[in-house]
Amino acid sequence: MVISRLFYLQIVIGSQYRTKALSQTQKLEKINTHRGTIYDNFGFPLVQNQTTYTLSIYKPNLTLPLDQIISKINSVQPDFESKFEQLISKFSQNDKQKWISFPQHFDKHQYDLLSDISGIEFSQDQKRFYPENQLAKNILGLVAQDSDGKTTGYGGLEGYYNKHLEGRPGYAWQVKDAQGKSLISLSNWETNPLDGRNLHTTINRDIQYLIEKILKEGVETYNADSGLITIMQPQTGNIIAMADYTATQSATPSATANTAITSLFEPGSIFKPLVVAMALDKNAISSDYICHLCDRPLTIGQYTIENWNQETHPESPLKDIIKNSDNIGMSLIIRQLGLKSFLQYYSLLGLSNKSGIDLQGESKPISKNIWPEIDLATASFGQGIAINQIQMLTAFNTLANEGKLVSPKIVRYLSENDQTIVSKKTPSRQVFKPTTTQTVKEILKYSVENGSIARLKPKNIEACAKSGTAQVAVKGGYTDDNTVASYVGFSPCDTPKFTMIITINRPRTTPWGASSAAPLWYDLAEKLNFIL
Known part of the structure; x- marks a missing residue:
C-alpha cells in the first residue's frame, strides 16, 4: 500500500509536484525598458520619462498592524485609503492572501518616506512626462495600456513610432526564498533590456507655442467650432509646427485625434491656384489667357455656376480671375485642361492617397470614379473634392518649391545611445515646371497686393497666398451658414x-476665409519672418 502510494506520488504525478515546487522557488521577472525621448528641433525634450514607484504590501513582513500601515501610506498620499477602500478591506479579511499590489504611482519623495517600513515593497516604473504640459499634444499622441495591459503608444508620434520608442524588455530568472526575495545562485540568468530609440523632430517649440495661442484666440474671436494651423519648411517638407484646437462648447476633442490628418474637407478657392498651375503646365492655357465668357453665369445642364457675390468680370485676365476668385473663369479653365489631365495632376500632387506623414491616424481621401461635367467644373474652385489639411498644404507647397512636391515629415532622425541610427529621407517628385510656378507666384503676389487682402498684409513682408471659403455638404446639399474658411x-x-x-x-x-483665416495668417507671417 505504501509502495504503491509512493509510486503514484513520485512517478505518476511527480512532474506536477516538481513544477509546483519550482514555481515556488524560482521566478521569471520582466526588466522594464526606458521608452525613447521625443525632442524638438533644437534638442529640447517634448516628451521624456519620469521614474515612479508602485507600492505592494507583504503581510508576513509587517511589524505593525495593517491599519497603521495604511494610515502611514495615506498620510503621504491622502486619497490612497478612500481610492482603494474595497481592495484594502478584502486584503485585510483574507488571511490566505499574503501579497497585494496597488495600481497607483508614487513619486521619489513619497518613496523615500515609505520605503523603510517593513512589509512595504516598491517596484520601479516609468511614466511619460511632458515638460511643456499640453504643448503639441496633437502631434505627440499619448501612452496608455491596451486591452492586454501592455503599455503602448496611441496617435501621433507615440503611435506611429511605437515599435522604435518602446524598446525591448529584459528578463531575469532567479531563485527566491520563502518570502519571495531573490537569492544568489548559479542557476540565475538575465538578459539586458534594450531602451527605446529617441525621436528628433522638426518641431520648433517656440513657434508651436505661438500658433497654439493664436489659434485658440482666433477660434474664440470668430465663434468657430474649431481651427487648424500647419506650417511647413518649403524645401524639405519638414513640419515646423502644427496646431489643432476645438472649442469646448462645440465638441469634446479626442485625446489622440489630429484633425489636420484625420478630417477631410472641401478646400474651396484655395485650390484655384493649383488648377491654374495645371492648365499652364499642360499648355491648355497661356499666361496671357483672357476669359471672354466671364461676363455671364455659366450654365452646365441644369446647373448654373456663379461667383460668390453674383458679380461678373468681363474679359478677365488670368491674374484677375485669381484676384477676384472667379468661379466662372476657373470652370472654363478646367474645361480646357480636361478631366484626364486634371486627374493626372491631382494624383501627382498626392491628393489621391494619404500624404504619408509620420503620424498615426491619417485618413485616406475620398476617390471618385464618375465625373459628370458639373463635378469637374466645381472641382476647379475646390468643391466636390475631399482631402485633409496636410494634403492641401503639401500640394500648395509645390508652388513655393519650384514645382517639386516634397512629402511632409515630423521626425528628422532616430537615435540610440547618442548615435544616429535612422536618418529620415524626404521623398520628392517634380509636378510642375519651374517656369509654371514662377508664373503662378506672380499671379498670387498680384492678387495679395491688389485684392481685398492688401489691407491685412504688413508692409514689411511679401506673400504669395490665396483665401478660400467652402460650403460644407450636409445631407447631400450645401448650406450658407456652415463654411470652412481657409488661407494658404x-x-x-x-x-x-x-x-x-x-x-x-x-x-x-x-x-469668409479672407476675413477670418487671413488676419490670423498675416499676424503669424509677420512674426515668422522675424523668427525664421
Whole structure:
C-alpha cells in the first residue's frame, strides 16, 4: 500500500509536484525598458520619462498592524485609503492572501518616506512626462495600456513610432526564498533590456507655442467650432509646427485625434491656384489667357455656376480671375485642361492617397470614379473634392518649391545611445515646371497686393497666398451658414521661409476665409519672418 502510494506520488504525478515546487522557488521577472525621448528641433525634450514607484504590501513582513500601515501610506498620499477602500478591506479579511499590489504611482519623495517600513515593497516604473504640459499634444499622441495591459503608444508620434520608442524588455530568472526575495545562485540568468530609440523632430517649440495661442484666440474671436494651423519648411517638407484646437462648447476633442490628418474637407478657392498651375503646365492655357465668357453665369445642364457675390468680370485676365476668385473663369479653365489631365495632376500632387506623414491616424481621401461635367467644373474652385489639411498644404507647397512636391515629415532622425541610427529621407517628385510656378507666384503676389487682402498684409513682408471659403455638404446639399474658411500661402515669394495653411471651421462672426483665416495668417507671417 505504501509502495504503491509512493509510486503514484513520485512517478505518476511527480512532474506536477516538481513544477509546483519550482514555481515556488524560482521566478521569471520582466526588466522594464526606458521608452525613447521625443525632442524638438533644437534638442529640447517634448516628451521624456519620469521614474515612479508602485507600492505592494507583504503581510508576513509587517511589524505593525495593517491599519497603521495604511494610515502611514495615506498620510503621504491622502486619497490612497478612500481610492482603494474595497481592495484594502478584502486584503485585510483574507488571511490566505499574503501579497497585494496597488495600481497607483508614487513619486521619489513619497518613496523615500515609505520605503523603510517593513512589509512595504516598491517596484520601479516609468511614466511619460511632458515638460511643456499640453504643448503639441496633437502631434505627440499619448501612452496608455491596451486591452492586454501592455503599455503602448496611441496617435501621433507615440503611435506611429511605437515599435522604435518602446524598446525591448529584459528578463531575469532567479531563485527566491520563502518570502519571495531573490537569492544568489548559479542557476540565475538575465538578459539586458534594450531602451527605446529617441525621436528628433522638426518641431520648433517656440513657434508651436505661438500658433497654439493664436489659434485658440482666433477660434474664440470668430465663434468657430474649431481651427487648424500647419506650417511647413518649403524645401524639405519638414513640419515646423502644427496646431489643432476645438472649442469646448462645440465638441469634446479626442485625446489622440489630429484633425489636420484625420478630417477631410472641401478646400474651396484655395485650390484655384493649383488648377491654374495645371492648365499652364499642360499648355491648355497661356499666361496671357483672357476669359471672354466671364461676363455671364455659366450654365452646365441644369446647373448654373456663379461667383460668390453674383458679380461678373468681363474679359478677365488670368491674374484677375485669381484676384477676384472667379468661379466662372476657373470652370472654363478646367474645361480646357480636361478631366484626364486634371486627374493626372491631382494624383501627382498626392491628393489621391494619404500624404504619408509620420503620424498615426491619417485618413485616406475620398476617390471618385464618375465625373459628370458639373463635378469637374466645381472641382476647379475646390468643391466636390475631399482631402485633409496636410494634403492641401503639401500640394500648395509645390508652388513655393519650384514645382517639386516634397512629402511632409515630423521626425528628422532616430537615435540610440547618442548615435544616429535612422536618418529620415524626404521623398520628392517634380509636378510642375519651374517656369509654371514662377508664373503662378506672380499671379498670387498680384492678387495679395491688389485684392481685398492688401489691407491685412504688413508692409514689411511679401506673400504669395490665396483665401478660400467652402460650403460644407450636409445631407447631400450645401448650406450658407456652415463654411470652412481657409488661407494658404508662403512668404517671401522667392526662396520662401515657410508655407502655412490656416483653416477655421464654421466661423459664425464672419464666414469668409479672407476675413477670418487671413488676419490670423498675416499676424503669424509677420512674426515668422522675424523668427525664421
